Amino acid sequence: MTVPAKLFQQWLTAVAGGTSHAAVCRAAGIKRSTLAQQLVRGRVSLGTVAAVSRSLDLPVVQSLATFPAFADLPQGIKAPGQAELLSQISDVDLLTEILNRNLASEQGRSPDPVTLTPAPHRSSVRSWIDAIDATDLRQKLARQAAIAPQNLSAQISANRLNPELAIESARIGQVGLTNGLVATGFLTPLEAGWDPEARAAALRATPHSVLASLAAQRLEAMSRILRRVEDDSQDAQSVWENLG
Known part of the structure; x- marks a missing residue:
């Protein structure tokens, strides 16, 4: 954009x-x-x-708002929901929290707090889209932005989403207009109006079973990506062997 x-x-x-x-x-x-x-x-x-x-x-948000296409950004700032906040916690931090809770439970003490890595993380775009997508956000976004669904999927899979698409995703998902800009790394959480402690508070407040389910979903998504990478690597190796 x-x-x-x-x-x-x-x-x-x-x-x-x-x-x-x-x-x-x-x-x-x-x-x-x-x-x-x-x-x-x-x-x-x-x-x-x-x-x-x-x-x-x-x-940054106020600067963008001086341009007509982004005039409503400041008014569109909303605190992220629980699912959005969790989406911006990395896989490693999520798993560390689960392990800390398990260890603390075995030892009869409070779990050690996790020092969260800064947003965004390696799958922050897909995780955020999943967090705000009730049913058909991807399809609506592709239609409204006149972008081929496969091109949109490629951006999301590569953990990239241009600012225009991030803002439009937020409109469709009816969440804060700057929240997707955090997931893409265009804005820091603070620049987007997020409470600095919001992600940590959301992590602490989430039940253990919900964290485990979320971690399972993340690991399954990672497994699919790794399988594609391995398949592509094997195909490339086969081509080189045939050429040799």
Whole structure:
């Protein structure tokens, strides 16, 4: 997703004054050539807007809201639900919590708290989509975004989802509009308006049986991915053997 270059330049002038593009790029950690190419093409990426905002200590969501396509983002901020919060806890952290609880139960004590790794994790996009998908979110998203279902599935499987699709997914799922941007790594949980302790609190509040069921689902999904990778590797090896 992009924003018009003209609007970007107007915004940049408003927030950075007469600062040169070279100085802006250095502060934002982006290549000068990258910004120049985007301006020439007439479209500037949301990643560029976010990087410049962070370099100027501006709220990313508020910066995006200055562009018409994202004007409703601030009003669309909602606290994530329990399922969304759990979706942004990595497989390793989830399993560690289960093991800690089991060990604590055997020893008759309280479980050790898990220090959560930062969001997103290796399957955060798929986990978030699954958390908000009541029935046919993927099909609705593909239709509304005019994207082939297989292309959408490929993005989700690769743990990628462009900001436009993440926001549209949130609209369809009727959750906070910035929540999907956390799952994709475009925003940090704090930038999206999440309570810093929300994920840890959700993990502690979830019954052991629910965590075990969730872990089983995650492991099954991982197993399918690993099987595909192994099959592809075997097929490639067979081709090389036949060629040899």
